[in-house]
Amino acid sequence: MRTPTPRSPDITQSPIEPAAHLDGGLDGVPGAASGARFRLDVAYDGTDFSGWARQPARRTVCGVLEDALGVVLREPVALTVAGRTDAGVHATGQVAHADLPAGLDPGRLVRRLARLLPPDVRVRAVTPVPDAFDARFSALRRHYRYRVATAPYGAEPLRARDTLSWPHPLDLDAVRAASAGLLGEHDFAAFCKRREGATTVRALQELTWARDADGVVQAAVAADAFCHSMVRSLVGALLDVGRGRRAADWPAGLLRRSERASEVTVAPAHGLTLVAVDYPPAAELAARAHTTRRLRVPPDLRAD
Incomplete structure (x- = not known):
């Protein structure tokens, strides 16, 4: 009778998976070359x-x-x-x-x-995915949501980590009017932390506000891309409009600035969530990536 070959004690194996070491690594992954x-x-x-x-x-x-x-x-x-x-x-x-x-x-x-x-x-x-897929440069647009709890008691405990507690009045009609003036392609330098050599021109495609059944106000924001702190700066400026500290035409007026506006309050990070990224069909991935690189990457850093 043959003696069974002993198995290594640090390896677990399943009939439907490659051998997996206890540290999480996989053995025998085909095609690894x-x-x-x-x-x-x-x-x-x-x-x-x-x-x-x-x-x-x-x-x-x-x-x-x-x-x-x-x-x-x-x-x-x-x-x-x-x-x-x-x-x-x-x-x-x-x-x-x-x-x-x-x-x-x-x-x-x-x-x-x-x-x-x-x-x-x-x-x-x-x-x-096809080799032409690039998570960054093939993207058509990014979608964010910002959650604001306006109830007197603040955010629900189970949502406190992703919802801003806002202790001020919020005039949604004024916020919506101010948001409409920001839509379209503009230089959002006033709302961005500038990066050397990078453009701050963006196409803002959606900036809408709605109150959920639970009373939480959500801002839906979408653009072809966002520069550093842009979404939270937009939200912060619009919240100032909503509480009556700024006029409804003030955020759009900042688009004439060529530098970051120090008077814009950046909304806290924890209320913001990236919820989706849109991509074109597979046949258009390479063309989209090429176009985006030409727009976003400084000439001295481009590969072509």
Whole structure:
């Protein structure tokens, strides 16, 4: 009678998955020698993160995700994201892409990441995409929501981490009138933290306000792209209109500025959530990325 070959004690195996080490890594991922592009749909509670982008000695969404992917796939992984959210900003519809081993099973990767990742960040889906897909430059528009609780008691306890408690009156008619004057393509320099060599011209496609059944006011904001702090600066300016501190035509008047307006209050980060990113059909991905690069990247940094 043959003696069974002993199994390594640090490996668990399932009949439907590749062998998985206890540290989360996978054995025997077919196709590991070649790469393919994958889209990752990501959600996170931004409260305890120092934003998306990696920073030394800081806990960031990108850092946590890349580290977990590196453990699972046993090789370094670099993510490109649709929108680098600031510290404290949340996401239910963030999108990133990465070039990963072509033979991996997306469903298994999602399950493995669910075991490794902390509870405040989830990879909801991993999907193969064409090589032309670029999470940042192929995007047509980003959609954000900003939640404001106007009840005297503030935000409900279960929503306090993603809802601003607003202790002032809020005249929605004035806010809506002021919002209408901001729509369209403008230079939003007054509402942005300037980055050297980058444009602050953006096409604001939606800026609407509605009161939910629970009494919470939500601002829906969409644009082709946003510059640093733009959404929270717009919301902060409009909240000042809503409480009567500024006239309804004041925010639109700031569009004539070529520098950031110091009198604009930046709304707190925790009320803001990235909820969706729109992309064109597959056949149009490359053209969209090329167009966006020409608009957003300084000439001296362009690849073409």
